[in-house]
Amino acid sequence: MTSLPDSPLPDLRRYDAVLFDLDGVLTPTAEVHMHAWRAMFEELFAQWGIEPAYTDDDYFAHLDGKKRYDGVAALLRSRDVEIPWGDPSDDPSLDTVCGIGNRKNAVFSRVLADEGIAPYPGSLALLDALAAVGARVGVVSSSKNAKDVLTAAGILDRFPVIVDGAVAERDGLPSKPAPDMFLAGARQLGAAPARCAAVEDALSGVASAAAGGFALIVGVDRGAGAATLSAAGAHVVVSDLAELVGPATR
Numbered sequence: 017m018t019s020l021p022d023s024p025l026p027d028l029r030r031y032d033a034v035l036f037d038l039d040g041v042l043t044p045t046a047e048v049h050m051h052a053w054r055a056m057f058e059e060l061f062a063q064w065g066i067e068p069a070y071t072d073d074d075y076f077a078h079l080d081g082k083k084r085y086d087g088v089a090a091l092l093r094s095r096d097v098e099i100p101w102g103d104p105s106d107d108p109s110l111d112t113v114c115g116i117g118n119r120k121n122a123v124f125s126r127v128l129a130d131e132g133i134a135p136y137p138g139s140l141a142l143l144d145a146l147a148a149v150g151a152r153v154g155v156v157s158s159s160k161n162a163k164d165v166l167t168a169a170g171i172l173d174r175f176p177v178i179v180d181g182a183v184a185e186r187d188g189l190p191s192k193p194a195p196d197m198f199l200a201g202a203r204q205l206g207a208a209p210a211r212c213a214a215v216e217d218a219l220s221g222v223a224s225a226a227a228g229g230f231a232l233i234v235g236v237d238r239g240a241g242a243a244t245l246s247a248a249g250a251h252v253v254v255s256d257l258a259e260l261v262g263p264a265t266r
């Protein structure tokens with residue numbers, strides 16, 4: 017528990033709806049994404065002679081929580097590399113922003129299919145506690161793989177509303193940290209942001225919910241750091257969502 021010792025943890029059942037980020041909040045997919053990005057960019061940087069070398073800090077600074085192509089463009093821009101945007105239909109072998117994003121996705125899909133994925137036990141416990149009182153819940157994820165991941169984790173049917181990368185592209189919603197995806201999730205659940213909670217592990221996601229005026233923003237520290245998540249707008253930071261089940265049942 018990384019919030020102030022005397023600040024009580026919130027009861028998420030008191031909010032009209034709870035919107036969850038997926039990767040790193042419900043499922044440990046951030047690990048799979050990090051590995052896929054690292055494998056792909058290490059090879060690309062070596063081929064193109066790009067320096068400095070790719071590190072996991074790049075993941076948190078440029079890639080985590082963003083739409084795939086925006087992340088590719090941001091990372092390459094950090095190394096003063098500009099390439100054509102291309103088109104989402106680009107083959108993974110093409111050296112465009114979209115082609116490189118699709119290359120990473122092929123690695124990700126292979127790992128997900130080979131190894132499967134289980135939800136964090138603490139996240140599942142919180143979802144159970146919310147379901148027990150009929151709370152409205154949704155997923156707001158920049159990933160275009162959100163439904164595949166939810167299906168692989170066996171929790172797809174728990175979420176009547178899913179605003180993912182595919183929906184964002186279809187509806188022209190800008191990437192987190194813009195508030196649009198979280199606002200769309202709240203709207204689809206019929207709840208006002210000022211009465212909703214958002215749960216996020218990425219700085220861009222916390223900033224997105226803060227910009228959307230959400231009543232409660234829970235930061236989940238999976239590596240970004242509690243202080244950094246708080247500075248981005250998280251009202252409380254936990255290291256596992258099981259910490260939020262206690263207050264609801266005590």
Ligand SMILES: [Mg+2]
Binds near residue numbers: 037221
């Ligand atoms: Mg995340």
